[in-house]
Amino acid sequence: MDYQQAGVNIEAGRSFVEQIGSFVQKTHRKEVLGGLGGFGGYFQLPTGYTEPILISATDGVGTKLKIAHSLNHHNTVGVDLVAMCVNDILTCGAEPLFFLDYIATGKLQPQQLTAVVEGISVGCVASGCALLGGETAEMPGFYQGGEYDLAGFCVGIVEKRKLLDGSRVKVGDRAIGLASAGLHSNGFSLVRQIIAEQGINWLDRFPELGEESLGEIALTPTQIYVKPVLEAIRVGYDIHAMAHITGGGLPENLPRCLGSDQSVQINGENWSMPPIFSWLAQKGNLTSETLYNTFNMGIGYVLIVPPTLRDDLVGFFNEQGITAYDIGEVVPGTGEVIGLT
Secondary structure, eight states: OOTTTTTOOHHHHHHHHHHHHHHHHHTOOTTEESOTTSSSOEEOOOSSOSSEEEEEEEEEOTTHHHHHHHHTOOSSHHHHHHHHHHHHHHTTTOEEEEEEEEEEESSOOHHHHHHHHHHHHHHHHHHTOEEEEEEEEEOBTTBOTTOEEEEEEEEEEEEGGGOOOSTTOOTTOEEEEEEOOSSTTSOHHHHHHHHHHHTOOTTOOOGGGOSSOHHHHHTOOOOOOHHHHHHHHHTTOOOOEEEEOOTTHHHHHGGGGSOTTEEEEEOGGGSOOOHHHHHHHHHHTOOHHHHHHHSOTTEEEEEEEOGGGHHHHHHHHHHTTOOEEEEEEEEESSSOEEOOO
């Protein structure tokens, strides 16, 4: 007996590493030292910082991967993987530097996983960080053949005096919401349950959802906000705090960037929600509370800014190709998001 008879194909692994080389190269930054395939990735800190602070984050894609498996469509979930990490460290004002991935699968299929890494490369390019390395684990008997799981790890940098931690937020500040691309990577256990109970196929199309199939809508990758937000900081906009709207929606994530004696009064009529949310509400008979506590509801990222910047900043992001809305105001409170119905 050999390793391949036990279910692990070493040659397939080598072939996979060779195939992804071009995608890794697309993400190269001048600070990267060495090449792909070492025991570790080497990265030299950028120059020009007085007190550099490193910020790190890790995340996955969750059960959204089940849809990718069902549809055999794998080149977008890698974007999700990067987005979930880089958007998190961005909330501190950090620039993403490098990214690593971990892919675990029951049976290594080079073409399938190359598509995944292609998406990771696209996400890294979109956020300006290098794909520094990763790990692929073939684990027969642990995962079903043809299925895989993903985890991502990102490190970024910010000058200490520019670190955003919520301490500068004031009552009267405005909450500027940046539009999501739809479901992003949260709430898919509930989405999948609704689809299963309704007997709906991911290839089905519904007029109220537009021309795309339900599967195409579901697999739309998470919006990456890094470059426009860092550009807003670079040109001098006085941003007091930021929040990435992921699992738990606005009620759970927005208070994370506030002081203990502050809340946010939200006006849900101030932004346009993608139709997928009302469609899920109708199909699953979901309450408003469930919707807002599960999904982003059309707002993927929030910036807290002085009220005098509201109109300028909304216009700035619209010019950057990211639809922005004034969605609320910081008020006295104890960490609640008020007004969601």
